[in-house]
Amino acid sequence: MKHIERLAILTLLTAACRQDPPPTSGAHPAAATRRVSITVDGRGYHPESVTLPAGRPATLVFTRTTDEGCGQQLVFPSLNIRRDLPLGQPVEITITPASGTLTFTCGMAMYRGSVVAR
Numbered sequence: 238m239k240h241i242e243r244l245a246i247l248t249l250l251t252a253a254c255r256q257d258p259p260p261t262s263g264a265h266p267a268a269a270t271r272r273v274s275i276t277v278d279g280r281g282y283h284p285e286s287v288t289l290p291a292g293r294p295a296t297l298v299f300t301r302t303t304d305e306g307c308g309q310q311l312v313f314p315s316l317n318i319r320r321d322l323p324l325g326q327p328v329e330i331t332i333t334p335a336s337g338t339l340t341f342t343c344g345m346a347m348y349r350g351s352v353v354a355r
């Protein structure tokens with residue numbers, strides 16, 4: 238188990254340096270940090286709400302798919318995170334959510350999404 242976890246972390250670290258999303262082999266999903274893909278289009282976030290286990294690290298992968306609307310920036314107000322979302326480029330945000338609801342929005346707080354951790 239330990240060995241598998243180390244491998245998974247190494248894979249993640251290596252993947253972080255590349256622009257392409259890492260291959261999802263799915264060989265040992267339980268040992269890897271959970272990854273959730275979220276698409277940002279002209280209407281908001283899809284999915285709009287993500288449920289995660291509290292206290293466990295998870296990587297949210299945001300990909301903006303259109304220049305319409307105002308999803309160019311992503312904000313997690315309570316975490317002081319503000320990131321640009323370049324068109325078509327996955328942006329990874331790794332969080333360890335505490336139990337409860339964590340809100341994320343676009344730069345002007347018109348689009349809203351949430352992470353529900355329990």
Ligand SMILES: [Cu+2]
Pocket residue numbers: 307308343344345346347348
């Ligand atoms: Cu906005």
